[in-house]
Amino acid sequence: DAGVTQSPTHLIKTRGQQVTLRCSPKSGHDTVSWYQQALGQGPQFIFQYYEEEERQRGNFPDRFSGHQFPNYSSELNVNALLLGDSALYLCASSWAGGPGDTQYFGPGTRLTVL
């Protein structure tokens, strides 16, 4: 039973560029949440996708957008990258029919913006 997978594992971009991160949820899960974790901080909620729609959103600017596909996988897009966007980006999946707070995390994508 595959867990949550994310790609790529590491990424280096420069300011102003755009980036797309990908996530495949755990088998049987239909909801994907994205988090940003800066060094020394806890994960911060970006948004959550269910049925291909953004269901909830945290305090992140519109430069952060996402998408969910019919197979429940998801993408996180960040435009006009800033140095402060350097962080570990975590994807977590859950099942809408269960407790929404039982989330399983992927290994993350470490983004460095130069």
Place this chain on the structure above:
Amino acid sequence: RKEVEQDPGPFNVPEGATVAFNCTYSNSASQSFFWYRQDCRKEPKLLMSVYSSGNEDGRFTAQLNRASQYISLLIRDSKLSDSATYLCVVNPTPYSSASKIIFGSGTRLSIRP
């Protein structure tokens, strides 16, 4: 005020010691609480849920104090492998299918031989 606050530590204790962490939350309507563990450069992993009556899992004990809005984690007979960052997590709307869990900044624990 942050929604979930933790002492960042680091806590540096000898092997075999007992160590306790506290976490406070601001939303009194919160119903669902957890402790996650995060190893260096790894993803968070669920350590244990926290129930009103308190719960124990081996050397780990979690307790909830709703009146004072804090949760605690106690680790007895600490092992070198317990060295990690411990994240306090609160779900203010657990009965909503659109649950958004909120993390504290984490408490770093280092166990020395």
